[in-house]
Amino acid sequence: MANILLNTGFKQAFSLPLMSFYYEVNSSGDKFEQYRLLHVIHYKNKDVIGAAHEFLILGILSGTQTFYVRVERRPTLRASNGSGSVADDSISREQDFDLEAYKKKYDMVTDHRCPRKPVVRVSDICEIFCAMHKISPNYELLKYQCYWLCSTFLRKLERLDGGKPSTTNVSRGKEAIAGKWARFVPIITERKVQSDIKAAEEREEDEVKKKEEREDGRINAEFVMSIQREKKKTLKQVEETQAAVTPLLITSRGKGAAEELAVRSAFSRLVVRASKGQ
Template identity: 25%
Template sequence: MAFKSKSKTVKRFSVRNFLAAILHPFMSSPTDAPGVFTPAGEPSHIDVGLWHSLLFTSELSAQCKLEHMVYGKSTTEYEHEFVLLHFRHPTQHHAVAILTLERTCAENTTGSSRSAGQAVVVSPSVSPITAKDTITPTTNSSFTIDSYVTQEFGPHKYLLELDFPTSARPSAMQVSILLCVLSKHSPMYELLQYQCYWYAYTVWEALKKLFPEHVERPLNEGRSRFKGQPIKKAESANTVCEQYRAEWARFEEAAEERRRAKEEEERRVRMEVLAEGRAQRQPEVDDERRQKEEERRQREEAERKANEAERRADEERKQREEAAREHEAEMNRMRARMAELERRAA
């Protein structure tokens, strides 16, 4: 999706981009990543805590990568600020989902909450109310997202855009944990501090600090300003980053525990299956063992008989050799006597 900038740029024709624009409407949107990619229909505003839980229902949802962000601002009376998050599917790489992220008031969820919330600028005495931090899955069509943003926020402009490199993109799960930390850090919509200006600003800056390998481009001026005047907001990015790191460490530890528990359960199931299989095959195993034992006994008996026959044959050979030696000795004695007799007769 292209965003207008005050700076002049040279638009170059790209065959690849041209073909992508033609073929894009015919590419089906994934259905295996709920919470990030949603079926066609009306967008649904999801509380960021619920969105975090929804990502647990699908590994693919949690693994979708944030590759692009856009900082938006309504140009209507209350100048509401919001962020567009572009997530790419981890396996269907052609698919990109665009989600809108914003903070409004919890008292009114019809869209007029933005007006009510931004009334802080002219009515600073209004008491804090519960904030409503929501993320809204939309579509990967630039025509539809422009239409949706206009319908949702009215006339608007884009102030900044930011790209993360392929090797250093936050996952949807990481983003969701950051958003939960942010809501826990400041759960109330305090009109002069923790409003939509603070929320969009802190999300943007925290992601920049946590994932510093990024490229940011300014498009227009006016961030955190109302009627041209700067709006006071809490400087919370560093604190939120520290809280995120601690929460992410706990998440990874819990994930590792779940992985080990899963492996142990799988090992236990395998052992049970093997044990059950052995029990079912035990009669057959016993027969095989008896058959092998009988075959071993027969081999040993055959070897014993062969050895016995060889021993007897060896004894008989020795007896024959002994008899032949005695016979030869007797013949030698007889020849000696004959020779003696002949000598005497001569």
């Protein structure tokens, strides 16, 4: 399905869950490496009282053609109040998309222009999608909502390409809540976004460290078990050798005793004959 979404000749509306898009791109090798991210525009709905919905428009270059996809987070229909439900994160194409019409229809919050180098490819932005999903796969109205997704994506993109978005005077987050009760509503702040990213990266580093420690422990355990197996194998071989040799030793000893007895008997007979001859 990712090849349909990224097809420059496809003009119909089309949508995919964000993580489905990530998994397909991630498992396709170099198939989608031709697609390069040019810029990201952060929009919010106009003329909406309260916290308006926010989303991202990603401009992607394929060869000489540029097309646009929309990335956003919403609550699922099963929990429209957005209280801890699994987030409906999606990436979509709109039919006959018109960027100029978008600029008139929505308020632009920021416009991030990607530098020429380093090149940000679709596989790179998919890694950002995955990282966001790991931080919070759930939608929470006052914390992990549409604004959080937009801000987290842009902060991680800045780290990746070193670019800086141009900002506007459009209010976001806490400032976007209309009315005198705004200061009492804990809408996530830019500082909280940065804190979430840092905490997630620390958890990831800790998981990697623990995984390495578990791997080291597994290797050490296998080494010890290997030595023990070799010891048991050697002991078994010794026991088998002893079991095979012992009868031979017994037979050899018995044969030697019989031969010695026969010699003594023959010698005794000679002595007896000699004494009789005298």
